[in-house]
Amino acid sequence: MLDLLAQTGLNAVYAASYISLVAVGLVLIFGVMGVINFAHGELFMAGAYAVVALYADLNVPFFAAVAIGLLFVGCLGLLMEKALFRPLKTNPLGGLVASIGFLMILQALAVMGFGVRMEHIPPVTQEVIAFTDKVRLPVARLYVIVAAVVLLSALWYFLKRTRFGWALRASAQDPEAAALQGISIVQTAKIAMFIGAGLAGIAGALTAPLVSVNPHMGHSVIVTAFIVIIVGGVGSLEGAIVASIAYALVHTFVTTFYDGVLADIVGLSLMLVVLIVKPTGLFGSADRA
Amino acid sequence: MISKIVKSGLTRRTFLKSTAVTALSAGLPGASRAAGSTIRIGFLAPLTGAVAAWGKPGLDGCQIWAERVNAAGGIKLGDGSHEIEFVSYDNEYDPAKARTGATKLIREDGVSFIMMLGGDTWPGVQPVADKTGMLFSTLLPSDLSPDTSTLIAPAEVHPIYNVTGVEWLAENKPELKTAVMCAQDDALGLPSVATYLAAFEAAGIEMLDAPLLFDPATTDFAPVVTRLISKDPDIVCLDTCYSDYVHPIAEQLFQQGFKGQIISCTADFYDQMIAKTSEEFMEGFVFQFPDFDDPALNGSNINFTDPNGFYAEYNRRHPGQWGAVSWEYASIMDLWKAAAEKAGSASPDAVAAAMKDGKGKHAFGDADWWGTELFGIDNALVGDWPVVAIEQGKARIKDFRSIPDWYAKHGDLLVKHMQAYDQMWDQRS
Numbered sequence: 001m002l003d004l005l006a007q008t009g010l011n012a013v014y015a016a017s018y019i020s021l022v023a024v025g026l027v028l029i030f031g032v033m034g035v036i037n038f039a040h041g042e043l044f045m046a047g048a049y050a051v052v053a054l055y056a057d058l059n060v061p062f063f064a065a066v067a068i069g070l071l072f073v074g075c076l077g078l079l080m081e082k083a084l085f086r087p088l089k090t091n092p093l094g095g096l097v098a099s100i101g102f103l104m105i106l107q108a109l110a111v112m113g114f115g116v117r118m119e120h121i122p123p124v125t126q127e128v129i130a131f132t133d134k135v136r137l138p139v140a141r142l143y144v145i146v147a148a149v150v151l152l153s154a155l156w157y158f159l160k161r162t163r164f165g166w167a168l169r170a171s172a173q174d175p176e177a178a179a180l181q182g183i184s185i186v187q188t189a190k191i192a193m194f195i196g197a198g199l200a201g202i203a204g205a206l207t208a209p210l211v212s213v214n215p216h217m218g219h220s221v222i223v224t225a226f227i228v229i230i231v232g233g234v235g236s237l238e239g240a241i242v243a244s245i246a247y248a249l250v251h252t253f254v255t256t257f258y259d260g261v262l263a264d265i266v267g268l269s270l271m272l273v274v275l276i277v278k279p280t281g282l283f284g285s286a287d288r289a
Numbered sequence: 290m291i292s293k294i295v296k297s298g299l300t301r302r303t304f305l306k307s308t309a310v311t312a313l314s315a316g317l318p319g320a321s322r323a324a325g326s327t328i329r330i331g332f333l334a335p336l337t338g339a340v341a342a343w344g345k346p347g348l349d350g351c352q353i354w355a356e357r358v359n360a361a362g363g364i365k366l367g368d369g370s371h372e373i374e375f376v377s378y379d380n381e382y383d384p385a386k387a388r389t390g391a392t393k394l395i396r397e398d399g400v401s402f403i404m405m406l407g408g409d410t411w412p413g414v415q416p417v418a419d420k421t422g423m424l425f426s427t428l429l430p431s432d433l434s435p436d437t438s439t440l441i442a443p444a445e446v447h448p449i450y451n452v453t454g455v456e457w458l459a460e461n462k463p464e465l466k467t468a469v470m471c472a473q474d475d476a477l478g479l480p481s482v483a484t485y486l487a488a489f490e491a492a493g494i495e496m497l498d499a500p501l502l503f504d505p506a507t508t509d510f511a512p513v514v515t516r517l518i519s520k521d522p523d524i525v526c527l528d529t530c531y532s533d534y535v536h537p538i539a540e541q542l543f544q545q546g547f548k549g550q551i552i553s554c555t556a557d558f559y560d561q562m563i564a565k566t567s568e569e570f571m572e573g574f575v576f577q578f579p580d581f582d583d584p585a586l587n588g589s590n591i592n593f594t595d596p597n598g599f600y601a602e603y604n605r606r607h608p609g610q611w612g613a614v615s616w617e618y619a620s621i622m623d624l625w626k627a628a629a630e631k632a633g634s635a636s637p638d639a640v641a642a643a644m645k646d647g648k649g650k651h652a653f654g655d656a657d658w659w660g661t662e663l664f665g666i667d668n669a670l671v672g673d674w675p676v677v678a679i680e681q682g683k684a685r686i687k688d689f690r691s692i693p694d695w696y697a698k699h700g701d702l703l704v705k706h707m708q709a710y711d712q713m714w715d716q717r718s
Contacts, residue, residue: 011511116341120561138544211508212533220506255512260503
């Protein structure tokens with residue numbers, strides 16, 4: 001039983017890692033831009049396909065492919081900011097609808113470029129850290145955990161300890177007041193989109209060898225991310241991380257000790273309970289952060 | 290809108306003429322064909338979207354089939370020889386699009402027969418089948434019911450053939466005593482769960498746990514696998530999981546240190562699974578779909594024309610794309626062609642009557658039209674089915690086993706488990 005608990009705990013840590021990378025990116029974009037980016041799951045998918053193209057097809061070293069994937073998806077974020085969100089800034093629903101359209105375009109491009117079938121990605125490593133015979137952590141999963149800890153720590157440092165980070169937070173709290181202080185709203189929006197999209201991209205890139213890469217893979221990821229940010233409090237980065245950990249723990253343990261279908265129901269119930277008890281989410285406030 | 294069309298040059302006379310022709314072609318599909326004209330076959334399946342892997346490779350296989358038949362002189366009916374042409378419509382696995390596609394294929398394209406994947410798309414098409422009398426085929430016999438008289442399942446009897454793999458395993462590896470199973474919670478997974486449960490019970494293999502069902506949207510299979518192997522089973526059964534699930538589950542079994550037997554309905558692209566795990570890990574993996582370069586397919590019992598040549602040509606055109614459906618639609622066409630030539634006509638009712646007259650030439654041997662107990666109608670062609678195992682990195686047929694023989698001995702178990710999962714034809718809505 002101890003082995004089973006430990007293995008389930010390791011599975012949950014991995015799940016929390018990639019969910020938090022995606023969710024924090026989504027929250028950052030919402031916080032600064034005020035836009036719910038429905039295409040965020042497809043940015044995750046784009047990161048995975050970057051690895052397919054570079055690592056699987058062109059034999060680029062895996063970590064170089066991941067880095068290029070991060071930059072590529074970050075640039076997709078910049079494109080979305082300029083082409084979709086900036087022109088539609090005054091239209092409350094415009095950005096949301098545009099992101100749904102962009103989602104479909106990205107899916108169609110993936111189908112045109114790679115076909116509809118699951119992509120095969122050679123394993124990055126088959127090394128496993130075996131704590132016991134039944135408690136094992138594949139090193140490829142460890143990469144995701146390390147990346148999440150490093151990147152989210154770096155983001156925390158950036159937001160709390162740098163001038164750009166302060167500007168970003170100021171823009172998120174009160175765009176007009178920030179603008180009056182000389183902060184460029186356009187610049188902060190670009191930074192937020194690049195980081196937010198890049199986090200989804202790197203999550204997709206790192207998990208690509210571990211999941212089924214296909215044009216529709218973003219769907220389940222975005223559903224999970226939405227649950228997480230609602231539980232954590234829309235707009236709260238800390239809330240997104242805490243809720244990712246809570247959701248991953250609940251979902252993984254329920255899947256292991258009951259079944260996966262019940263785990264989904266429990267995950268959604270968790271969101272409903274939080275909404276009933278605290279409609280703004282665990283760390284949310286009435287105003288977006 | 291109508292006035293615009295009329296203004297653009299459509300006269301009342303041409304409108305009535307075209308309507309009459311359309312009505313005729315809808316009412317008498319294939320009957321007014323001139324000698325030497327091309328016979329059109331409809332291919333109504335998902336060609337894009339999440340289920341395209343069970344549609345598009347089938348169309349690719351049909352194109353090869355048509356080229357081979359046409360090169361050999363076409364299909365010989367009462368009024369002479371005809372070439373075959375496939376007309377495809379992408380239903381995107383959507384019932385409404387499938388209905389539109391069926392209507393178009395019948396009314397505009399004048400097809401004589403329509404092949405489908407079936408499943409969720411069949412209910413959309415059934416009213417069109419009822420109205421037109423068109424002959425349809427499905428790969429999923431769970432579409433069959435007493436109300437689907439023009440629907441046949443002549444290629445595969447999913448999931449009933451899965452009993453053959455378990456039966457073979459029990460006879461050849463009697464040391465395997467316990468099993469666990471996982472499946473996605475959907476229309477493909479659940480009847481397969483019931484079938485495997487019946488097969489394990491018949492074989493005296495103990496289930497250590499209830500089947501673990503997971504949401505089809507699952508992407509991380511580590512928790513599923515942790516649960517599966519927590520009770521140290523001898524066998525892990527992957528049921529009829531989609532290949533998008535089979536691959537990551539197998540990889541997780543490898544990474545979490547499982548060393549027992551794996552059995553699965555399919556192992557599409559198993560070479561990729563070997564690449565992600567190892568040849569040793571995949572050795573002995575049992576499933577139900579052979580590669581068609583298998584020497585066992587050259588036997589006299591096989592009714593598929595030149596399986597080795599077909600496989601070679603398929604791989605030349607679509608390298609790395611071979612899967613279960615690559616040959617199944619083509620094998621249906623072998624049956625359809627034989628029936629049409631026997632009837633001397635391509636009309637749906639004549640072909641259906643000829644096809645069901647006596648034993649059917651199923652790809653894996655002569656078979657019977659069967660299914661009343663499970664489907665409410667004898668429209669599934671059932672006989673032998675191969676058991677395949679991976680040996681030194683290559684899929685090889687280990688045996689052909691009779692599904693009707695198994696059912697004669699253990700049918701009550703299958704019905705019991707099907708009923709428990711609400712999968713009998715009279716329980717399905």
